[in-house]
Amino acid sequence: MITPSELTTQYDDPSVPHTVWGLDAVQLHDRFWAARGVQVVRLGEPSDLVEDAELFLLTDPHSLSIFRLGQLVDTLSWLKPKVLFVRLHNTQEQGYSERVITDENDRFTRFERVYSSPDWRLGRVALTPSRELAQLWQQASDARTAWRLLRRTIPPNQRTTLSVGGCVYDRAEESQVTEFIRELVTVWKRPDATIQRASRLDQQAWGDVTGSRPDHTRFIGPVWVGAGRELSHAGSIVGPAVLWDVPEQRPEVEELQWKQIELTDVLTGPIKVRTISNVQRGLKRLFDLGFALIALLLTLPIYPLVMLAILIEDGRPFFFAHTRESRGGVNFPCLKFRTMRKDAEDIKKKLMEQNQADGPQFFIDDDPRISRVGKFLRATNIDELPQFLNVIAGHMAIVGPRPSPYKENQYCPPWREARLSVRPGVTGLWQVKRSRDAGRDFQEWIRYDIEYVENWSWRMDLYIILKTMAAFVGMK
Structure with missing residues (x-):
């Protein structure tokens, strides 16, 4: 069995700094924060x-x-x-x-x-x-x-x-640097977020991408295995610990690609859903009903005009209902004005290789499936007005996570359980804060959904509603 005390004494030449995956303690610190x-x-x-x-x-x-x-x-x-x-x-x-x-x-x-x-x-x-x-x-x-x-x-x-x-x-004191590494190994669950060489060996163990997976090594606790380390006869390794790179086989430091960073901490970190009392839940429901009724009364004159435009361009149906999951995983038909052509699903199959979204969604610029009327409805968010009917029916709230189907929710179980602890919303934190940067949409979706369920407050709901209304009327 290899213990933590052994791991920090191997390759102890003071003239050669310790590294793992080519990175010293300071560089590992910076990669941790970059993630x-x-x-x-x-x-x-x-x-x-x-x-x-x-x-x-x-x-x-x-x-x-x-x-x-x-x-x-x-x-x-x-x-x-x-x-x-x-x-x-x-x-x-x-x-x-x-x-x-x-x-x-x-x-x-x-x-x-x-x-x-x-x-x-x-x-x-x-x-x-x-x-x-x-x-x-x-x-x-x-x-x-x-x-x-x-x-x-x-x-x-x-x-x-x-x-x-x-x-x-203090990076100048060797004992403190050692303690820092031990703490870092404990708290950083996904070093592959910013270290491309990091490859998963076990549930809590990471090794170099060029190394072989040890068949007979047992990892007890979090362990990082550097380049050039052979573990075929290691037995058990007790973490938190780091097996440093073999100096002669130390890899070159890879440049940090900021645009490719995935915020994996939101996928693996503990999610603490804020507890909402029955009184708060009831008041939120009353607010949702009142807001939805007023919104329907104000927007009802728009419905005949939208339906006529859809009929002229692509015929019926006027509405599109897609099955989504509400609180507790209950399915419901999420209503929208139809913005896509009738043959949209057939077109999607031919365009899958052009998907620009980084998760289960499908998104491309100038999507040919969207009708001319649909582009206008989406640009003005008018296509989502029928969702106020979902709010009245109890399927949705005014503010909450974006409603999504069962298939999309399976991509991350902790995220699924968090977002399904509340009703999905007509608008939400993701809708008002997402950047639409290439490769970050799915990561931001998860991040903002979790941020909402962990930190819900009336002030947050009001902030989201005001930001949504400003976007609706064209204000920044």
């Missing part, structure tokens, strides 16, 4: 700021930090500050780590406690969506100057501060 759409920007270390990063993490050149983004993203979404100062409370309050010591026969002898003196000044970072601020941070001469510069540059009403728990490590 969440965040580019790490270090004080005094010039680097190209990428266009596709959603946020920039401003940090000093010595720290390696891990913390959850959930609460911080909510603050950035609602308050929209130019910079968010983050104070990190190190969760390793005991100030020490423990490692297993074995004898020459791999038998347990004792636990060894290693004490460290963490520098609490490292527990401070900043998040910003501004490239200009990230550039200012890079160019500052020292940390004190950099923090003062941010405070002088950003007015008080455009900045905010939050305290969150996290783990902070």
Whole structure:
């Protein structure tokens, strides 16, 4: 059996830095944050700021930090500050780590406690969506100057501060780098999101893409296996642990492709659906009924005009009902004005290779299946007006996840269970925030559906309704 203490002592030449899949601890740290759409920007270390990063993490050149983004993203979404100062409370309050010591026969002898003196000044970072601020941070001469510069540059009403728990490590101390790697292996479930060489070996084990899959190796806990490592006689490997690259077989560092990053953390991370009381659920239902009735009364004069236009171009039927899943997986006919030709399904079979969506959906620019009337109805969202009938019938809500059929919901079980915990909506967070960037539509769909069910509030519903109404009348 190989234990974690052995893994960190192999290839211990101080002149040769440890790497896994060609990446050292700092590069692994940056790839971890890139998988969440965040580019790490270090004080005094010039680097190209990428266009596709959603946020920039401003940090000093010595720290390696891990913390959850959930609460911080909510603050950035609602308050929209130019910079968010983050104070990190190190969760390793005991100030020490423990490692297993074995004898020459791999038998347990004792636990060894290693004490460290963490520098609490490292527990401070900043998040910003501004490239200009990230550039200012890079160019500052020292940390004190950099923090003062941010405070002088950003007015008080455009900045905010939050305290969150996290783990902070000093990259200059070998023991802390080791602890950082152990923590990273534990929390990063899908390193393949930004490391192309990472290949799954087992449920919690990842190896190099060029390596062979070990038939007789048992992985206990999360383990990363570097390039050139042979595991045919390893027996059991206890994680969290990393088997470093064999120095002579260390691969070249692959360039990070930001446009190809898939936000896999939303697929694998735990989903905590917000509990809604019966009173809240009842009030939401009353609101949905009232809103839908008013909307139907206001839009009813449009129906004859739309039906006449559809009849003239492509005949009947006027409406299209597609089977979707509502709360609890109950099927219902989702109503829309018909926007596609009658032979749309036959055309779709011929166009499948041109699909531009990255998930179970089908989407191409200038879809030939859509009629001329249908293009207008979709551009103005008039095709979705009949869904207010679904709201009155109890199939849908005004705001919720996008209604989708059984087949699409099977792509990600955690996502399915989360989104089916509430009624689907006529509009939703995905509809008002999606980017339509190539290769990201499905990832954004999952991300925003989960964000909605985890953080539902009346304020969020009102925000989505106002954004939808602004888009309907052509306002940005």
